[in-house]
Amino acid sequence: MWYAGRWKEARRIATADHDSSASSLSLRLWRENEEEAQQALHHPFVEALARATLPKERFTAFLAQDALYLDAYARAYALGAAKAPDAEAMRSFARLLDGTLQELADVHQSYARRWGIRLATVPDAVTQAYTDFLLHIGYARDAGSLAVAMTPCSRLYAFLGASLAPQVTPDHPYAAWVQAYASPDFEASAVQLEHLVDRLAADTPTTHHLYRHALTLELAFFDQAPL
Numbered sequence: 001m002w003y004a005g006r007w008k009e010a011r012r013i014a015t016a017d018h019d020s021s022a023s024s025l026s027l028r029l030w031r032e033n034e035e036e037a038q039q040a041l042h043h044p045f046v047e048a049l050a051r052a053t054l055p056k057e058r059f060t061a062f063l064a065q066d067a068l069y070l071d072a073y074a075r076a077y078a079l080g081a082a083k084a085p086d087a088e089a090m091r092s093f094a095r096l097l098d099g100t101l102q103e104l105a106d107v108h109q110s111y112a113r114r115w116g117i118r119l120a121t122v123p124d125a126v127t128q129a130y131t132d133f134l135l136h137i138g139y140a141r142d143a144g145s146l147a148v149a150m151t152p153c154s155r156l157y158a159f160l161g162a163s164l165a166p167q168v169t170p171d172h173p174y175a176a177w178v179q180a181y182a183s184p185d186f187e188a189s190a191v192q193l194e195h196l197v198d199r200l201a202a203d204t205p206t207t208h209h210l211y212r213h214a215l216t217l218e219l220a221f222f223d224q225a226p227l
Contacts, residue, residue, distance in 0.1 A: 025203050026194035029148070029211045030155055036215045040156055041163055045222045049174050050164045059174065060117045062225040065127045067108040067119040069221070072131035073153065074100040079138035080146045085200065089143060092196055099189045107180045126224040130217040137210065144200030148207050151197055152214040154190040157181045 030037075040046060045062070048054035077097035084090035112119050123131065137149045161181025168178045180186060201207050 024194075024198055025201060025207070026151060026155075026197040029151070029197070029208065032208065033152070033212060033215050036212075036219060037156060037159055040219055040222065041160060043219070043222045045225050046160065046164075049177075050167050052172050052174065054174070056115070056173070058225055060111070060115065063108055063111055064117070064119045064121045065124055065221070065224070067104060068121065068123050069127055069131055070100055070104050070108070072134055073150065074104075076134045076138045076146060076150055079135070080143050080150075080196075083138075083143040083146070085143060089196060089200060092192055093143070096189055096193060099185075103180065103186075107177060110176065124224050126217065126220045130214075130221065133213070133217065142200070144197070144202065145207070145210060147193060147196040148201045149210045149214050151190075151193050152211055152218055154186075154193050156215065156218050158187050158190040161186060 045054065045058070049059065074097055077093050077100060081090050081093035081097065084093055108119060111117070134146075134149055138146050158181060161178055161183070164178045165182035168175050172178070
């Protein structure tokens with residue numbers, strides 16, 4: 001497939017270039033916020049999803065809000081490509097944009113077709129706050145700051161997918177969701193975005209604030225989908 005081929009190339013670039021040493025800015029940002037990542041993993045919504053006790057209507061409401069969020073997330077990647085300082089960064093943002101649009105098709109629209117649900121809806125307050133945050137950074141700041149603001153979503157979902165995958169059997173109602181975020185391709189996209197952080201972002205208090213704020217909004221996103 002064209003998409004699979006593109007992501008094999010993205011994974012090769014990310015694996016070859018990403019600095020995973022203790023000096024990596026992206027790794028230090030993640031480690032500073034591990035407590036928030038654990039809170040997400042043990043959030044009642046995520047735990048119910050893992051146990052397959054999450055009511056279908058709660059999952060579909062979450063999925064609809066997430067589709068709205070990912071639409072803005074894809075647009076933020078387009079802004080990153082426009083502001084990229086060089087061709088390599090521009091190609092990385094473009095590949096990540098492709099991957100996000102494919103995520104919408106493979107996960108969200110697939111569930112919508114299978115379960116007969118409509119994804120178009122009005123954004124909840126948290127969804128609006130998160131998308132406003134990303135697009136504001138995309139328009140007002142440089143490509144490195146935008147990469148920092150976008151990374152917590154990608155890295156957190158890769159973490160959740162890898163953590164939940166051993167608990168999920170093929171007949172699990174949310175197996176496709178978990179498997180999508182546990183896949184090597186999704187991990188490659190997270191690494192590629194972290195590589196953009198390491199290449200383009202400055203290690204400043206503002207950078208740490210942007211990362212933490214985005215992760216706080218991730219937790220709030222699960223809060224807006226109560227059981």
